[in-house]
Amino acid sequence: MKLTKILPLCMTAVMLAISLISSAQIPTIYCGVYKSTSWGTTLQRGIYSFPAQNNTTFTKVSTAENDNFLAPLGGAAVYDGVMHGVHYTSGEIYGQTYYTFTYVEYDTKTWTQTKKKSVNYNNIAARCNVSIDPTTGKVWGLFNNFDLDYNIVDRKWATVDYATLSKTVIDAMSLNMVALAIDNSGQAYAVGTDAKLYAIDKATTAYTAVGSTGVSIKSGYPMCAAVDPVTNKMYWSAVLSDGTSGLYELNKATGAATLVSKYPGNEVVVNMWIPAPEAADDAPAAVTNLxxxxxxxxxxxxxxxxxPATTYAGAQLSGNLTYTIKANGVALVTGETTAAGADVSKQVTIDKAGITEVEVVVSNAAGDGPKQSVKQWIGPDTPTAPTGVNWTYDAASRQAKLTWTAPVMGKNNAPLDTAALTYNVVRQPGNVTVAKGLDATAFAESLSQLTDLKSYYYQVTPVNGSLVGDKAESNHIVLGDALGIPYSENFYNKNNFDLFTVIDANDDGATWKYKATNYQYSDNQQYASIVASKTLADDDWLLTPPLKMEKKYRYKIAYKVKKQYSPSDYNQLLDVGVGQGTDVNNYKSIVELMSINVVSFTEVSRNFVVPADGVYHIGFHATSKAKSDELCLDDINVTVAGLQGDVNGDGKVDVSDITAVIQTILGTAQYSVDVCDINGDGAVNIDDVTTLINMM
Structure with a gap:
């Protein structure tokens, strides 16, 4: 803890408390509630508040239904807007008890956990609650000292520093306490397991019995105490021997306990504290509309x-007012006004960019009003990545055109001046910087002499002055000379997958991807994979790299497929087509729609032809239903099966092949449909004879 920061706050609270004693306000106590009979069977641990009055009721302040760490059993201290706590739980292994200790921090505005860290068994878990000395800001407590078997050796009186997760031991203390509180003068008091009140000399660990509380307690149950910073009264949350619980006021001169209120659900309360009032009654209220x-x-x-138009207590505000504007605790502007309720606008300059907390306090002769603050990033912010990065390629002109949308917000949620942004553009593969300091959201270049087949894409990085943002990657386009036949792909090399074109036709984000599995007791596998969406059926294409094909050949496509899981609900659907370009609507089916119902890779093969010489893609079209999980594709092979029209397989196309087709139609010979279906319509008939004649 930073004492230099806490001490002035503590002294201010003490002085403010002195000025407010006459107000006789009923304090509101905040605490962790560990147990309550009102919860039934559902735990609802968290931060609660309750007034120190008869027939008190508990109001939950934290929002989580149940959070054990908001009711830590190893002590907690609240300062600088953070609750610092240590929670412990116990267990047993082979008859041996063990403990686990966890340090946590919570934002007291939202009660969200901001830090969680395991700490060792002999560190900073207190015997009961800890207490902040308002005169120094130090956190005091009694800490169990365990041996390696978790037996308590002794107890150490010490201060704890939650910033370093360490404690400074004063000495061992024989007093075993159930509750601790330090009053406004810095005097420490503790309730012992014998239900007596003790005064403690913090510097020496010497303690003196003040007197009996007169209460019979269950000393093994969690209890705690706190001092009202306004009245200096000491309050004690006690669990009685009959199992009931309640709030008591302790007389620091005699030790006597006076019941303030029984708890409605016999709550077990831990780590209670009473916040100091934010301002004196006659001081201004907080500013609004900051x-x-x-x-x-x-x-x-x-x-x-x-x-503000009113005082902190709600009376009409009048007279001279002074306001102070600070940034991260440093005063920037001080002004005066007599116009309560007036609107003020003041120009300020922040020394450097960053998350800045700006606070405004209005003061009068009665003192400072409550501070009001707002926190946000001020100054240049690092850009987030651009969106919509997309490029197209015109084969005729060999022109590449790249466009994107500028980011409008920085990484720290600060708005960006989009007109001031510049961009660095890199073409991949090869990490080629094609533009630097570009002040537009578009780029064009000529791509020529692209012979080696590669998957090209661009990376765009925004720059705001000296702040370099996150890069965004464009779509991939495969360019270069088409591959010849035979062609094969076993997906051993991930870079080869980049030569495929993926089309997510239903735009659901669930589409073809490269997958590599590493098994401990079997061979590793690499393949193409698609996992179906939870809501939409697949409509996704995986196109091979461009392949050179000629109409004079018959080609054979072979591949292996499987589904991932055995039940029929996980059957997959796949069909295969061939076509030019990436408009799959014009692709011709070469493998009919098939149901994939096997969990081991199984080969599928078909023969096919193309209508003209050219560059083609073979497309694998997944149409599996939603929630059908994974379809796997591997070992793609495209080979020349023979000459188109060479029905009898003699290596040439002539009249004998016409005869072979006719004989097949008449049933006097049996040649396969693959070789006799010359026109590729899926049937063998007289049209195939005509097509074959026209080929000669």
Whole structure:
């Protein structure tokens, strides 16, 4: 803990408390509630508040239904807007008890956990609650000292520093306490397991019995105490021997306990504290409508707010008022006004960019009012990645055109001046910088002499002054000379998958991807995979790299497929087509729609032809139903099966092949449909004879 920061706050609280004693307000106590009979069977641990009055009721402050760490059993201290706590749980292994200790931090505005860390058994878990000395800001407590078997050796009186997760031991203390509190003068008091009140000399560990509380307690149950910073009264949350619980006021001169209220659900309360009032009754209330008006990248801007119209206690505010504007604790502007309820706008300059907490306090002769603050990033912010990065390629002109949308917000949620952004553009593969300091959201270049087949894409990085943002990657386009036949792909090399074109036709984000599995007791596998969406059926294409094909050949496509899981609900659907370009609507089916119902890779093969010489893709079209999980594709092979029209397989196309087709039609010979279906319509008939004649 930073004592230099806490001490002035503590002294201010003490002085403020002195000025407010006459108000006789009923304090509101905050605490962790560990147990309550009102919960039934559902735990609802968290932070609660309750008034120190008869027939008190508990109101939950934290939002989580149940959070054990908000009711830590190893002590907790609240300062600088953070609750620092240590929670422990116990267990047993082979008859031996063990403990686990966890340090946590919570934002007291939202009660969200901001830090969690395991700590060792002999570190900073207190015997009961800890207490902050308001005169020094130090956190005091009694800490169990365990041996390696978790037996308590002794107890150490010490201060704890949650910033370093360490404690400074004063000495061992024989007093075993159930509750601890330090009053406004810095005097420490503890309730012992014998239900007596003790005064403790913090510097020496010497303690003196003040007197009996007169209460019979269950000393093994969690209890705690706190001092009201306004009245200096000491309150004790006790669990009685009959199992009931309640709040008591302790007389620090005699030790006597006076019941304030029984708890409605016999609550077990831990780590209670009473916040000091934010202001004196006659001091101004907090400002309202506090807003910051800073342009993107600017360190100079306006702080706007409305001066309060009432005092902290709610009376009409009048007289001379002074307001102070601070940034991260440093005063920037001080002004005066007599216009309660007036709107104020003051220009300020922040020294450097960053998360900045701007606070405004209005003061009068009665003191400072409550501070009101707002926190946000001020100044230049690092850009987030651009969106919509897309490029197209015109084969005729060999022109590449790249466009994107500028980011409008920085990484710290600050607005960006999009007109001030520049961009660095890199073409991949090869890591070629094609533009630097570009002040537009578009780029074009000529791509020529692309002979080696590669998957090309661009990376665009935004720059805001000296701040370099995250890069975004464009779509991939495969360019270069088409591959010849035979062609094979076993997916051993991930880079080869980049030569495929993936089309997510239903745009559901569930599409073809490269997958490599590493098994401990079997061979590793690499393959193409698609996992179906939870809501939409697949409509996804995986296109091979461009392949050179000629109409004079018959080709054979062979591949292996499987589904991932045995039940029929996980059957997959796949069909295969061939076509030119990436418009799959024009692809011709070469393998009919098949149901994949096997969990081991199984080969499928078919013969096919193309209508003309050219460059083609073979497309694998997944149409499996939603929630059908994974379809796997591997070992793609495209080979020349023979000459188109060479029905009898003699290596040439002539009249004998016409005869062979006719004989097949008449049933006097049996040649396969693959070789006799000359026109590729799926049937063998006289049209195939005509087509074959026209080929000669």
């Amino acid at each position: 807003k910051l008006d800073f342009k993107p990248n600017a360190l100079t801007g306006n702080v706007n707010f409305k001066v």
